[in-house]
Amino acid sequence: MPEHALSSEAVTGARNAEPDRLRELLLSAFGHREFRPHQEQVCRALAKGQNVLLVMPTGAGKSLCYQLPGLARGGTTIVISPLIALMEDQVSKLWQQGMRAECLHSGRSRDALRAACSRYLKGELDFLFVAPERLAVPGFPEFLARRKPALVAVDEAHCISQWGHDFRPDYRLLRERLPLLQPTPVAALTATATPSVQDDIIAQLGVSPVERHVFGFRRDNIAIEVREAKTTDRVALTLELLSTGERLPAIVYAPTRKEADKQAAAFGELGAAAYHAGLPGEQRERVQRRFLAGEIRVVVATVAFGMGIDKADVRTVIHTALPASVEGYYQEIGRAGRDGLPSRAVLFHSFADLRTHEWFFERDYPEPSVLSETRALLEKGPLTRDRLSTRSSLEPEVLDKVLEKLVIHGGLRLETASGYRPVVGRDGSGAPDDSFSLGKGAWLESYTLQRRHKRAQLDSMVRFAQGETCRMLQLVRHFGDEADSGDPCGQCDACRPELRKKVNRVPLAAEVGWLWTILEALRRRDAQPLGKLFGETLDGQINRAHFQDLVSALSRGGLLEVQEEQFEKDDDIIRFKRATLTRNGQSATRQMLAELQISMGVEEERPSRRRRTTPEAPSVVRRKSSDAPMESELVAALKRWRRDRAGEAPAYRVLTDRALHGIAESRPADERELLAVSGVGEGFLKNHGEELLRFLRNYH
Ligand code: ADP
Ligand code: ZN
Numbered sequence: 216m217p218e219h220a221l222s223s224e225a226v227t228g229a230r231n232a233e234p235d236r237l238r239e240l241l242l243s244a245f246g247h248r249e250f251r252p253h254q255e256q257v258c259r260a261l262a263k264g265q266n267v268l269l270v271m272p273t274g275a276g277k278s279l280c281y282q283l284p285g286l287a288r289g290g291t292t293i294v295i296s297p298l299i300a301l302m303e304d305q306v307s308k309l310w311q312q313g314m315r316a317e318c319l320h321s322g323r324s325r326d327a328l329r330a331a332c333s334r335y336l337k338g339e340l341d342f343l344f345v346a347p348e349r350l351a352v353p354g355f356p357e358f359l360a361r362r363k364p365a366l367v368a369v370d371e372a373h374c375i376s377q378w379g380h381d382f383r384p385d386y387r388l389l390r391e392r393l394p395l396l397q398p399t400p401v402a403a404l405t406a407t408a409t410p411s412v413q414d415d416i417i418a419q420l421g422v423s424p425v426e427r428h429v430f431g432f433r434r435d436n437i438a439i440e441v442r443e444a445k446t447t448d449r450v451a452l453t454l455e456l457l458s459t460g461e462r463l464p465a466i467v468y469a470p471t472r473k474e475a476d477k478q479a480a481a482f483g484e485l486g487a488a489a490y491h492a493g494l495p496g497e498q499r500e501r502v503q504r505r506f507l508a509g510e511i512r513v514v515v516a517t518v519a520f521g522m523g524i525d526k527a528d529v530r531t532v533i534h535t536a537l538p539a540s541v542e543g544y545y546q547e548i549g550r551a552g553r554d555g556l557p558s559r560a561v562l563f564h565s566f567a568d569l570r571t572h573e574w575f576f577e578r579d580y581p582e583p584s585v586l587s588e589t590r591a592l593l594e595k596g597p598l599t600r601d602r603l604s605t606r607s608s609l610e611p612e613v614l615d616k617v618l619e620k621l622v623i624h625g626g627l628r629l630e631t632a633s634g635y636r637p638v639v640g641r642d643g644s645g646a647p648d649d650s651f652s653l654g655k656g657a658w659l660e661s662y663t664l665q666r667r668h669k670r671a672q673l674d675s676m677v678r679f680a681q682g683e684t685c686r687m688l689q690l691v692r693h694f695g696d697e698a699d700s701g702d703p704c705g706q707c708d709a710c711r712p713e714l715r716k717k718v719n720r721v722p723l724a725a726e727v728g729w730l731w732t733i734l735e736a737l738r739r740r741d742a743q744p745l746g747k748l749f750g751e752t753l754d755g756q757i758n759r760a761h762f763q764d765l766v767s768a769l770s771r772g773g774l775l776e777v778q779e780e781q782f783e784k785d786d787d788i789i790r791f792k793r794a795t796l797t798r799n800g801q802s803a804t805r806q807m808l809a810e811l812q813i814s815m816g817v818e819e820e821r822p823s824r825r826r827r828t829t830p831e832a833p834s835v836v837r838r839k840s841s842d843a844p845m846e847s848e849l850v851a852a853l854k855r856w857r858r859d860r861a862g863e864a865p866a867y868r869v870l871t872d873r874a875l876h877g878i879a880e881s882r883p884a885d886e887r888e889l890l891a892v893s894g895v896g897e898g899f900l901k902n903h904g905e906e907l908l909r910f911l912r913n914y915h
Contacts, residue, residue: 236287237255237258237259237262237283237284237287240283240286240287241279241283244283244286244312244313244314245279245282245283245312246312247279251275251276251279252275252430252431253271253275253428253430253431253698254276254279254280254283256428257269257280257428258279258280258283258284258287259284260426260428261280261281261284261285261366261400261402262283262284262287262288264288264398264400265400265424265426266400266401266402266403266420266422266423266424266425266426267280267400267401267402267403267425267426267427267428268372268403268405268408268413268416268417268420268425268426268427268428269402269403269404269405269428270404270405270406270407270408270413270427270428270429270430270694271404271406271428271429271430271431272406272431272432272434272545272549273406273546273549274549274553275406275430275431277404277406278305278404280402280404281294281366281368281402281404282309282342284366284402285341285342285365285366285368286314286341286365288365288366289365290338290362290363290364290365291335291338291340291341291342291343291362291364291365292341292342292343292364292365292366292367292368293342293343293345293359293364293366293367293368293396294342294343294344294345294367294368294370295345295346295347295350295367295368295369295370295386295389296318296344296345296346296370296371297346297347297370297371297374297383297385297386298371299320299321299322299346301370301371302318302320302344302346303318305342305344306318306342306344309341309342314341314342315334315339315340315341315342316340316341316342316343316344317331317334317335317340317342317343317344318331318343318344318345318346319331319332319343319344319345319346319349320344320345320346320349321346321348331343332358335359335362336361336362338362343364345359346385347374347383347385347386347388347389348385348388350385350388350389350392351385351388356392356395356396357395359395359396360395360396363396363399364396364399365399366399366400366401366402367393367396367399367400367401367402368401368402368403368404369386369389369401369402369403369404369420370404371404371405372386372403372404372405372408372416372420373405373407373408373412373416373542374386375387375389375403375415375416375419375420376408376412376415376416376419377415377623377661377665377668378411378412378415378665378668382623384622384623386419387419389419389420389421390419390420390421391421393420393421393422394421394422397422401420401422401425403416403417403420403425406546406549407542407543407545407546408542408694409541409542409693409694409695410694410695411668412542413427413429413695428697429694429695429696429697430696430697430698431696431698432545432690432691432694432696432699433687433691433696433699433700433704434548434549434552434687435704436552436555436556436557436558437548437549437551437552437558437559437560437687438557438558438559438560438704438706438707439548439559439560439561439562439686439687439690439704439706439707439708440559440560440561440562440686440707440708440714441561441562441564441679441680441686441708442561442562442563442564442708443563443564443565444563444564444565445565445567445723446536446565446567446568447723448720449535449536449563450477450478450481450482450535451720451721452563452720453467453478453482453533453535453561453563454481454482454485456531456533456561457482457485457513457531457533458485461530462530462531462559463485463512463513463530463531464506464509464512464513464514464526464528464529464530464531465512465513465514465529465530465531465532465533466513466514466515466516466524466529466531466532466533466547466550466551467482467487467513467514467515467516467532467533467534467535468515468516468517468518468532468533468534468535468536468538468547469515469516469517469518469535469536470517470518470535470536470571471517472489472491472492472493472517474535474536475489475490475491475515475516475517476489476491476515478515478535479513479515482513482515485512485513486510486511486512486513487511487512487513487514487515488502488505488506488511488513488514488515489502489514489515489516490502490503490514490515490516490517490524491516491517492517502514503524506524506526507526518534518536518538518539518543518547524550525550525553526550526553527553527554528553528554528556529550529551529552529553529558530551530552530556530558530559531551531558531559531560531561532547532548532550532551532558532559532560532561533560533561533562533563534547534548534560534561534562534563534564535563536563536564536568536571537562537564537568537569537572537676537677537680538562538676539572539575539672539673539676540672540673540675540676541672541675541676541679541690541693542672542693544562544676544679545690545693545694548560562680564680569673569677572673573673576669576670576673578613578616579616580620580665580666580669580670581613581616581617581620583659583662583663583666585609585613585617586617586620586621586626586658586659586662587659589603589607589609589614589617589618589621590621590626590627590653590658592606592607593627593651593652593653594653596652597630597650597651597652598650598651599647599648599649599650599651600614600615600618600645600646600647600648600649600650600651601647601648603618603651615645618645618651619645620662621651621654621658621662622651622654624656624658624659624661624662624665625654625655625656625657625658625661626653626654626656626658626659626662627651627652627653627654627658628651628652628653628654629649629650629651630649630650630651630652675693679693682709683709684703684709685703685704685707685709685710686704686707686708686709686710687703687704687707688701688702688703688704711897712890712896712897713896713897713898720812720813721809721810721811721812721813722765722768722808722809722811722813726765726813727805727808727809729753729756729757729765730765730768730769730808730811731805731808732752732753733748733752733753733765733766733769734769734774734775734796734800734803734808736748736751736752737775737794737795737796737800738796738801741795741796742793742794742795743793743794744780744791744792744793744794745762745763745766745777745791745792745793745794746791748794749762753765764813764814765813766794767814768811768812768813768814769800769811770794771811771812771814772807772811772812773797773799773800774796774797774799774800774803774807774811775794775795775796775797775800776794776795776797777792777793777794777795778792778793778795779791779792779865780792780793788858790865790866790867847879849879849882849914850875850876850879852914853870853875853878853879854866854875856907856910857869857870857875860903860906869899869903870894870895870899870903871894873893873894874892874893874894874895874899877892877893877894877895878892878895878907878911882911883908883911884908884911884912885908886900886904886908889904889907889908
């Protein structure tokens with residue numbers, strides 16, 4: 216072999232030395248043969264000394280992305296982590312893999328802390344986990360800086376942003392203290408940050424430049440459905456959804472602790488238990504253990520408190536109320552199908568949810584003027600919380616919130632005898648002897664921004680729920696995923712309109728009244744055409760589709776019969792329906808009506824989904840009246856086309872009047888546009904789509 220060939224091989228080997236070293240470590244230290252998607256490029260950037268913000272969903276393998284480059288660089292990797300349990304868990308995993316890891320948090324004895332610190336100084340640690348509040352301990356950051364760490368990892372980095380959904384004021388200390396550790400590269404990791412929260416994280420870290428990597432938000436195995444439903448119907452709808460075995464195990468998210476308890480009781484027959492912060496720790500642990508063991512099959516959790524639940528085979532996640540942010544929602548539905556098998560996420564919402572959220576928003580984010588007034592009470596000098604509460608006109612809980620906001624945004628300073636402490640505890644109340652004095656921060660601007668951001672999060676959630684495009688795609692875009700294909704998922708309710716199927720429920724009190732009105736009208740005069748019956752009873756009170764739902768309920772309950780009839784007029788066969796009371800219908804009581812099942816086309820209730828310009832499903836009777844609009848030529852032609860296809864069957868089986876009018880109006884040019892017409896489903900598209908499109912193209 217000629218010499219130069221040898222040397223060129225040696226050069227290639229040297230060029231590949233770094234990636235090889237990472238791969239070697241991947242196998243030798245972690246036992247993995249391959250990188251998961253995106254891990255390699257992130258590891259490589261950090262190993263080279265870049266700062267990185269990594270946003271990948273839970274379970275994607277973020278820990279490796281800082282652990283591997285940390286090892287590769289040599290020295291200790293410092294990990295800032297917000298929860299003791301999380302830290303302990305990580306440390307024990309690393310121990311098992313033969314790495315040297317320690318943690319510093321308030322749960323450890325003085326001796327254990329001292330020993331850990333001394334090991335750090337001697338360079339005996341690969342990983343040192345640190346609770347963020349440690350950074351406030353005088354001299355601690357300087358102590359860390361006595362050795363240059365290999366890497367600083369900020370886990371759950373969204374906690375640093377007051378715009379994220381789990382802001383931890385302690386994390387703010389990083390901005391001041393991280394520079395002490397420079398030029399060590401920083402890895403900030405989170406599963407939940409929108410582009411604006413990502414910006415904020417980067418700004419708050421106070422290091423630059425920061426490479427941003429956002430990946431992997433698409434979940435191929437979760438079929439998302441969003442359904443509009445009255446609050447009073449949601450428990451019954453959920454029960455119905457979960458009533459077949461393959462849909463369990465399930466997590467149901469309820470908006471409040473009280474609701475969680477109530478719903479858990481309602482799902483008792485499925486094997487359900489509540490899980491929220493109001494329950495004693497041991498009970499929560501028991502619920503979690505039994506859920507993992509499969510003894511409890513439904514956990515009803517509050518949205519604020521589902522994070523402890525980690526089970527791979529959750530088949531369904533249901534939200535019985537609208538979450539406050541898309542970030543939270545994504546996290547929650549992400550608990551479905553961790554095993555990769557097909558799973559479902561169903562969200563129930565209605566306009567009422569928005570009003571509830573607005574109420575909480577007003578309570579938790581008071582007008583800036585309320586903050587100003589409280590701050591003004593301190594102009595003459597510091598006061599304790601107790602004193603403040605006697606001088607302020609605010610309720611103690613509201614005052615606590617106001618003080619918390621003011622401290623976080625720098626409008627007030629909190630002095631405590633015992634060193635650092637959060638403004639309010641986990642239970643949401645503060646210590647009476649905390650003392651407050653004026654702060655110099657630009658609190659008003661900062662608070663106003665945060666308030667606006669909270670409100671915008673809610674608006675995004677509402678937009679998502681009312682959105683008409685692929686749900687998964689909306690989520691992926693929400694997080695700014697870079698590597699996504701941008702394809703619709705093909706399995707959500709937007710991709711598959713036929714999922715917007717009918718659902719059953721008991722009638723509301725008002726509906727019982729309307730059902731009664733219909734029966735009474737027929738008792739006065741039986742065998743009326745439906746259009747006439749509607750015109751003379753409930754027209755003006757409810758819409759025609761809703762009336763139709765009520766008539767169907769009566770018919771299914773055996774109280775009346777609906778017959779299709781037809782007559783010929785001007786070369787056109789006109790069909791209509793006539794309702795006749797049955798014997799049961801003659802004698803039914805109001806009480807019996809309350810037990811009927813309303814099969815409700817949820818789609819019908821969505822004003823945004825309906826073409827406002829489309830006339831109500833026209834009835835023959837109505838169209839005959841003189842002020843009714845003339846049927847367009849296209850509508851008449853479409854009806855002839857439809858009748859040809861229907862043969863012996865009723866014409867609406869081919870295409871409902873509503874869909875037919877929608878088609879006449881929008882004149883779809885291709886399958887997608889055709890499918891967008893309200894009332895046109897996959898079935899029609901398959902059987903008649905092509906033919907109809909041809910018909911429309913040829914129609915002048
Ligand atoms: P995240 O922090 O993103 O939620 P983790 O870091 O906890 O995810 O990783 C989830 C799981 O994936 C862990 O059990 C981890 O051991 C495993 N994992 C990570 N990277 C790889 C890999 N390259 N090959 C195989 N398993 C991996
Ligand atoms: Zn989709």
